[in-house]
Amino acid sequence: MSAARVWIVDLGLSPDRLHRCDAVLDGAERLRADRFLRPADRARFVASHAALRTVLADVLGLPPAEVEITAGPGGKPELAGAARGAWQFNLSHSGARAVIGIARDMPIGVDVEAVRPIVDALRIARAHFAADEVSALSRASRSTVERAFFGLWTRKEAVVKALGSGLSLPLDRFSVTVPPEAPRLLRAVGDGSWTLDGPWSLADLDCGADHLATVAVRSAAVAITSHRLSDDWPEHLG
Numbered sequence: 001m002s003a004a005r006v007w008i009v010d011l012g013l014s015p016d017r018l019h020r021c022d023a024v025l026d027g028a029e030r031l032r033a034d035r036f037l038r039p040a041d042r043a044r045f046v047a048s049h050a051a052l053r054t055v056l057a058d059v060l061g062l063p064p065a066e067v068e069i070t071a072g073p074g075g076k077p078e079l080a081g082a083a084r085g086a087w088q089f090n091l092s093h094s095g096a097r098a099v100i101g102i103a104r105d106m107p108i109g110v111d112v113e114a115v116r117p118i119v120d121a122l123r124i125a126r127a128h129f130a131a132d133e134v135s136a137l138s139r140a141s142r143s144t145v146e147r148a149f150f151g152l153w154t155r156k157e158a159v160v161k162a163l164g165s166g167l168s169l170p171l172d173r174f175s176v177t178v179p180p181e182a183p184r185l186l187r188a189v190g191d192g193s194w195t196l197d198g199p200w201s202l203a204d205l206d207c208g209a210d211h212l213a214t215v216a217v218r219s220a221a222v223a224i225t226s227h228r229l230s231d232d233w234p235e236h237l238g
Helices: 015-024 025-036 039-060 119-126 131-138 147-164
Strands: 002-010 069-072 077-079 088-096 097-103 110-113 174-176 185-188 203-204 213-216 221-229
Touching: 002 069, 002 203, 002 213, 015 039, 039 069, 039 088, 039 097, 039 213, 069 185, 077 088, 088 147, 097 213, 110 147, 110 221, 119 131, 119 147, 131 147, 131 174, 147 174, 147 203, 147 213, 213 221
Parallel strands: 002 221, 088 110
Antiparallel strands: 002 097, 069 077, 088 097, 110 213, 174 185, 203 213
């Protein structure tokens, strides 16, 4: 059976640990980090990308600063050099959490969202999601609709990110289950430029009460394991 691994990362770092994270990023990552206007957004970017390098470095047997990451088709990040194509990975961050997914020879996507008040969940869903998803979401109670909405959002985004199609995949052309139902892909209507044909495995991730997250892997027989980076992981960046 194939395997996919997911790491959950706490992004609340001290300035000293954040400085350690900054030191292992490459030039392109630092340029992207410097475009953020809010210090909190920059800190999340730096910490999450250093965590990604930590995970990939462990797999590749390299120092984090020596991991080469490039943009693949559709802009999805991938490994460069000899490791290209062998290991596939994905990163998402929101609020105080980052999620990193990695799999060998299988497309993988992850998404995490901080749960926050949203007064127009159904209006947003009607504008972007599939009709069967909107119908299921409309049955959620007022006290659960926010979590159902963000859980649905992470499931759809994880699939999109695994496919690597970005905005070219319309969110209303495929549907997934809505929480609290277990995550799975229900249907998809391709248009020639993309397809969701074939087996998929989706799983919810435990990122704490204030965050919801999903991993999607384009494979049927896959064991998905969840891990957490230790609180002192930046201390080992060198």
